[in-house]
Amino acid sequence: MSSVADLSTRLEKLVGGDRVRASESSLRDFAIGGRTPMAVLQPRSAEEAAEIVSFAAAEKLAVVACGSRSKLELGMPPQRYDLALGMTDLRRIAHYDPGDLTVSVDAGLPLHELARVLAEKNQFLPLAVPCSATSTVGGAIASGIDSALRRQYGTPRDFLIGAEFVDGTGKHCKSGGRVVKNVTGYDLHKLLIGSLGTLGVITRLNFRTFPLPELRRSYLASFPTLEAALNFHAALFNSGLPFSNLELFDPEFGALLAAFFDKDGGIVPESHAAGEWHVFASFEGNAAVIGRIQRELRERSDQPQPSRSETLDEQSSQQMSGALREAFDWLRSAAPSAALLRIVLPQFAAGDLTELLRLSQKLPLHSAFTLRACNIAYLALLADNEDAQTNAALERLVSELFSRVEAKKGSATLLHAPLWLKNRISLWGTRRGDFALMQRVKQAFDPHNIFAPGRFVGGI
């Protein structure tokens, strides 16, 4: 194995001195779970990224592709980490056909820049993911993090129409295309979604875009009990009204949300009441559609009635939607020690939920909970200190939650946790029957196991 200095020299020869960084501070910037790379490389093009990967494959160097690094903590820290690939200089919009509602962009392009360009043509990409101030398009796809607009627009699986990437042999490959309907060849780009960089270095992504809605409004109602809020949430779900998001959150989540508004300069909606449960429903469309939904919400005669409710205007709706979109980010930093679970259950019945939440509020821990549309919930377990007793309680609780969720035929993922806890627990719960197939997929994409080894499910 060559020395670090020798490696840097060879890398500089490969991509040019200005593309290689090895100073302590830049290495620290790319650390994952306390592990730092030997060098940070900043390719200027997909070809250059492919050259670096070829080099890494030949030298058996482990590579982690990075965007804005806002979600690098997802999954396990890589078992080996030699080179960080900073993709943020690949930021062109390669092709935009507004008339076809398709766009093709480099992986390192920040989502907000893409949003700005699309907005000029009155279009947008419904990828409402956390850390939106910095997130890159490639990172948003590789992280697989939920979009808050999933209920209406689906997941990237539904609007990612093609991708280009470097595979583990250093070859630049593609899958899909630039048209909205296409079944030519295997849908390999779907495998990249949520793969945490373990299959390839994404260089370009093709999406179908959507027209920006004319108007956006939302509705916030508060309830004294979980049961009342859950009934209301279910009633709205079954109403057939096209809500773009439908979310139910507990008093603690509401308090953290209010704190986020305080810090971020937003205005806490009037109907937000401390100590209460809330249901938030957002909707969009033209004036006639908005009018109809507002009327139906006003005229609902659910029992029990919400203790307070309010229709939010365009600006407040956007603020609330933005705050909820960012929940992953503010929940993980809401306490000195936090574990954030993403839970999917076939059904969130009041009894099950009460039980889960009662468990989660055992001292010395407290928790914040939100149930988003599509049966996805986020549960943050928060601890105010990291002493042995608290840590032990946190670990016990996380294990308990995993087994309860799995017993109810659901699944859980630990999105955020202190490193010591990650090292003691499987972040994805019990290994599934299709794990061997996933290993085959990994082997096919990355035969030398150089992409973020050990970061993914089951140590892939």
Add this chain to the structure above:
Amino acid sequence: MDPALIRELKSLLGPTNVLSQKEDLLLYEFDGSVEKARPEVVVFPHTTDDVSRIVKLAAKYQVPVVGRGAGTGLSGGALARGGGVMIVFARMNRILDLDLENRRAVVQPGVVNLDITRAVEHAGLYFAPDPSSQKSCTIGGNVAENSGGPHTLAYGLTTNHVAALELVLPDGEIVRVGSRHGDAPGYDLCGSFVGSEGTLALVTEITVKLSRKAEAVKTLLAIFDEVGDASRTVVEMTASGITPSACEMLDGWTLRAVEDYIHAGFPRDSAAVLLIEVEGLREAAESQAAAIAEICKANRAREVRTARDDRERELLWKGRRNAFGALGRLAPSNYVLDGVIPRSKLPEALEQIHAIGKKYGFQIGNIFHAGDGNLHPIVLYDPRDTEQFKRAIAAAQEIIRMCVSLGGALTGEHGVGMEKNELMPLLFTDADFDLMRRIHDAFNPDSSLNPGKIFPLSKGCGEIRVRKTGQAAGVRP
């Protein structure tokens, strides 16, 4: 084929579930495509275990296996190109579970597409993918080909409506991928098996997502005197951000054939019609329909009719769905192509198709999913006339090349199969093929499942390996 294999299959499944006489096999050498290939034995499993055992037997005798639903496919996906065993799923046709509250149905692969909707429509639900053959095609075939249909425009292909699969791998192993609710942790295996055209695994159980019927549906028929006006209408409608749930075009030549047969109410003297549907809340459907009518008129539509009731709506759709059957009256055979282009290129593409038809001496009809740029040019020909058949194939290839040159793709919903595998290099490089082949080999290392599909067999892109088992020339993809 080794008679011992047939004996073993009969003892496994019972003699009524095995066909091996030539006259019985003839029926299975065709599908909806222009291709032809005969299996050596056809079997009808009833359970997943049956499928697993059949696959193991085939492996023991080293013969290939191909799965088949109703055989309505249009790219030769369900043809036994390498001979061997054909597994027909027609008798695995039970709906296993309906979970209306969570909008899921668990079905066997032989369930007919429309039967899922029929089983749940009383609850206001339906299964969204709606291929024109939905009265006969099976969900297993839909999954293999990632089938589309007119309403794909708003609701996506089959893949967008499949939550989980049970698979049988070529070694007989039974595995489940995906998750009934929410997303399964790990790679999206379910998403990559859908549309793999039976080349990675056999699907033995499918969990589908059910959709809720829209509150309001409006169906418009826009009538044009010029084809160009109709295609420009589609371009403008797309660009203005209106997404109808369906937007179909029929050109004058095809609509006359349809009208003679179905009497759907398409005006025989027009150059093209657009059949456009919008769905959603009443208010949304109404305003969208009004906006669409305006765009049609601005593009010189002679008339825009709105279906007054379900009966009128059904009649219009009947005309569309039975169009290919109607064209069957005009010539001994027709070749339905399937290509995709960016929607902004629609007028140009239609002009080029017309020119290509002229060059090869065919009147090429167009009846297609205009809203998502999915073209279905139809070449009428007589298969007994070899020279004409060759010209039909040449015209078809030129049209597909044109689609690619406009930034499009080889197939929007029919699949690659053995129809377009040789055209794949138009889109994919050696590096792309290398990776696709590694994925293929990861699941189907001996090419025993559906050989000779998707991958080109010609020089540089694949090798042809002939097996030792007599006429069953195993063709490596």
